Amino acid sequence: MMTTDSSGDVRLSGIGKTYGSFTAVHPLDLTVPQGSFFALLGASGCGKTTTLRMIAGLEEPSSGTVHLGDQDVTHLPPYKRPVNTVFQSYALFPHLDIFENVAFGLRRRGIKSVKKQVDEMLELVQLGEQARKKPHQLSGGQQQRVAVARALINHPKVLLLDEPLGALDLKLRRQMQLELKRIQTEVGITFIHVTHDQEEAMTMADTVAVMNAGRVEQLGSPTDLYENPQTTFVANFLGTSNLIEAEVDSKTGGEIVVRAGGGKLLLPEARCSASTTTGGKVLVGVRPEKISLAHADDAGEISEARNRITGKIVDSSFIGVSTQYVVDSPACPGFEVYAQNIDRDPRLVPGAEVVLHWSPAHTFGLDAAQDIDAGVETVEEEAA
Amino acid sequence: MSTLTEAPPPLAPAAPEKKPPRKRGRFTPYWLLLPGILWLLVFFALPMLYQASTSVQTGSLEQGYKVTWHFATYWDALSEYWPQFLRSVLYAAAAAVLCLLLGYPLAYLIAFRAGRWRNLIMILVIAPFFTSFLIRTLAWKTILADSGPVVSTLNTLHVLDVTNWLGWTAGDRVLATPLAVVCGLTYNFLPFMVLPLYTSLERIDGRLHEAAGDLYAKPFTTFRKVTFPLSMPGVVSGTLLTFIPAAGDYVNAELLGSTDTRMIGNVIQTQFLRILDYPTAAALSFILMAAILFMVTFYIRRSGTEDLV
Numbered sequence: 124m125m126t127t128d129s130s131g132d133v134r135l136s137g138i139g140k141t142y143g144s145f146t147a148v149h150p151l152d153l154t155v156p157q158g159s160f161f162a163l164l165g166a167s168g169c170g171k172t173t174t175l176r177m178i179a180g181l182e183e184p185s186s187g188t189v190h191l192g193d194q195d196v197t198h199l200p201p202y203k204r205p206v207n208t209v210f211q212s213y214a215l216f217p218h219l220d221i222f223e224n225v226a227f228g229l230r231r232r233g234i235k236s237v238k239k240q241v242d243e244m245l246e247l248v249q250l251g252e253q254a255r256k257k258p259h260q261l262s263g264g265q266q267q268r269v270a271v272a273r274a275l276i277n278h279p280k281v282l283l284l285d286e287p288l289g290a291l292d293l294k295l296r297r298q299m300q301l302e303l304k305r306i307q308t309e310v311g312i313t314f315i316h317v318t319h320d321q322e323e324a325m326t327m328a329d330t331v332a333v334m335n336a337g338r339v340e341q342l343g344s345p346t347d348l349y350e351n352p353q354t355t356f357v358a359n360f361l362g363t364s365n366l367i368e369a370e371v372d373s374k375t376g377g378e379i380v381v382r383a384g385g386g387k388l389l390l391p392e393a394r395c396s397a398s399t400t401t402g403g404k405v406l407v408g409v410r411p412e413k414i415s416l417a418h419a420d421d422a423g424e425i426s427e428a429r430n431r432i433t434g435k436i437v438d439s440s441f442i443g444v445s446t447q448y449v450v451d452s453p454a455c456p457g458f459e460v461y462a463q464n465i466d467r468d469p470r471l472v473p474g475a476e477v478v479l480h481w482s483p484a485h486t487f488g489l490d491a492a493q494d495i496d497a498g499v500e501t502v503e504e505e506a507a
Numbered sequence: 508m509s510t511l512t513e514a515p516p517p518l519a520p521a522a523p524e525k526k527p528p529r530k531r532g533r534f535t536p537y538w539l540l541l542p543g544i545l546w547l548l549v550f551f552a553l554p555m556l557y558q559a560s561t562s563v564q565t566g567s568l569e570q571g572y573k574v575t576w577h578f579a580t581y582w583d584a585l586s587e588y589w590p591q592f593l594r595s596v597l598y599a600a601a602a603a604v605l606c607l608l609l610g611y612p613l614a615y616l617i618a619f620r621a622g623r624w625r626n627l628i629m630i631l632v633i634a635p636f637f638t639s640f641l642i643r644t645l646a647w648k649t650i651l652a653d654s655g656p657v658v659s660t661l662n663t664l665h666v667l668d669v670t671n672w673l674g675w676t677a678g679d680r681v682l683a684t685p686l687a688v689v690c691g692l693t694y695n696f697l698p699f700m701v702l703p704l705y706t707s708l709e710r711i712d713g714r715l716h717e718a719a720g721d722l723y724a725k726p727f728t729t730f731r732k733v734t735f736p737l738s739m740p741g742v743v744s745g746t747l748l749t750f751i752p753a754a755g756d757y758v759n760a761e762l763l764g765s766t767d768t769r770m771i772g773n774v775i776q777t778q779f780l781r782i783l784d785y786p787t788a789a790a791l792s793f794i795l796m797a798a799i800l801f802m803v804t805f806y807i808r809r810s811g812t813e814d815l816v
Contacts, residue, residue: 179721180720180721181717181720181721200720201717201720201721202720202721202722202723202724202725206721207721207722208717208718208721210714210717210718210721211714212714214712214714214715214717214718215718216715216718216719216733217715217737218733218736218737218739227719227722227724227732228722228723231722231723231724231728232723273722274721274722277722277723
């Protein structure tokens with residue numbers, strides 16, 4: 124089913140949405156290639172659902188155009204668009220049984236013999252046995268699969284998923300993530316998935332667009348976004364980042380030397396998204412799992428080539444596979460370090476003086492003009 | 508007052524809780540039911556029994572009535588007054604259908620389109636209740652008066668020719684015809700249609716409309732396949748709330764009708780209050796009740812509302 128033509132491309136050109144004086148989505152350009160699994164990631168209210176609804180035709184854009192392949196669908200009503208949506212909390216028709224829910228789209232297009240197709244589709248989502256039940260008789264996970272089947276049976280050019288897993292518990296969500304990924308690979312349809320769960324977006328999507336306050340902050344593959352965040356929002360929203368305010372000391376052969384908290388750190392110039400001038404400010408970032416932790420007594424054993432910061436453990440929590448430490452250092456308060464529990468050093472307890480060290484290659488640089496905490500609070504809000 | 512202290516024992520133990528429920532709380536539901544049950548007992552069940560016994564009595568007003576289990580009264584009443592029964596059912600059904608046709612668009616508008624006008628329209632729907640039933644019906648006498656603007660307009664447009672042909676009106680007047688009675692019934696019971704319809708429409712999740720549109724249903728198809736089926740509980744309760752009281756109504760037929768439009772309510776009223784033939788009146792009341800119960804049961808079965816959400 125996988126095709127190489129571009130009829131399933133979704134092209135958004137300058138599309139924006141305003142409600143009165145409030146701008147839900149700033150004019151944005153986005154191309155989702157045919158057959159890809161694309162995620163729109165952001166906190167609630169960032170405009171991701173509005174963007175999705177404009178593609179579905181449920182929301183009229185205030186500006187810009189929506190193209191599906193070569194067709195301009197900007198002003199088409201939803202029932203004339205070759206896209207289908209899996210709604211948040213599913214919106215299954217409560218008065219119809221599972222079979223009729225799935226057959227709904229086919230029947231509306233005047234297809235008479237739907238039995239075979241519906242049966243096949245129910246088989247694909249493993250619900251063959253439940254065909255004659257009403258939606259309220261199914262569990263949340265089963266309802267979710269009905270919603271997917273009901274949309275997919277129409278062979279849309281694009282399948283839109285609006286927080287499809289939001290109502291499920293954690294374990295089921297993990298299972299459904301893999302399930303959706305499997306279905307997408309099987310049918311080869313373009314999926315556009317809206318979620319606030321960064322882990323979900325990274326697990327499932329080929330390409331993720333991180334949205335914040337009605338704008339796309341950064342777009343790329345999950346690894347790219349994680350390893351090379353371009354803004355503090357992305358750095359903090361996707362996983363956790365330690366961001367250090369530093370001053371540019373000098374540049375030598377593709378590396379920037381910065382001063383932070385009395386020490387010097389190395390930053391590869393290629394991984395710095397901000398333009399730097401000697402004496403200027405820059406934010407230096409490093410992910411918690413890239414950092415090694417050594418007791419201050421062993422400081423001499425650390426290779427000179429590594430970036431290092433000294434500090435004191437203020438908190439540690441044992442998670443099983445890893446231990447998460449919070450370290451206060453002059454360079455950065457509340458430095459987070461995730462250490463794999465391979466050999467645990469019994470001296471690493473709160474109060475211990477430690478040295479944090481990591482490879483300069485794992486350091487990234489960001490423009491210091493931004494809010495260093497952007498994206499932090501939103502993650503906590505969602506978790507609450 | 509022994510009934511007050513002897514609440515019946517609970518049929519099933521209270522739902523399991525972590526803490527054992529306090530003993531006093533177990534009887535709370537029955538205490539709450541008590542006033543209503545007492546009220547129904549004194550003002551519904553006892554009069555019903557009294558009427559039932561009246562319906563099988565014989566005798567005369569002068570010599571007094573005695574229970575003689577004379578069930579023939581039922582048969583006599585039915586064979587004499589079946590045209591009025593039939594008329595009541597037809598008028599009530601017509602009024603219920605008219606209420607549905609007028610009330611559905613109105614309820615739909617209030618539920619989905621009214622926006623900030625919603626409360627105002629709701630008040631307008633309920634507003635007629637602020638005046639008496641009798642006065643409102645009398646007002647229709649003025650509205651439909653022979654020389655009034657409504658009748659003359661209908662005459663000019665030759666609408667009355669059509670209704671005459673259908674047998675709904677006679678000559679060039681509307682008053683004292685079946686049409687007038689059905690109009691009165693429709694007007695008086697319309698709010699009882701609009702309110703349940705509004706309630707069931709308002710409960711429909713708006714995303715179901717979006718989902719139907721997303722699945723290639725045009726707006727009217729969405730209404731036919733999603734909105735209307737989901738509003739069936741409102742349609743059923745609305746038609747019942749209009750049909751049942753309309754079938755037993757006598758005020759509209761009395762004020763807006765003629766002797767040719769007498770409904771069973773008028774017959775019962777006359778039997779009770781003018782002719783003073785209590786057994787016949789009581790028997791007619793029971794026949795009406797049984798007929799309504801039968802039709803309602805059949806209707807609910809057919810519409811399959813127990814299947815809905």
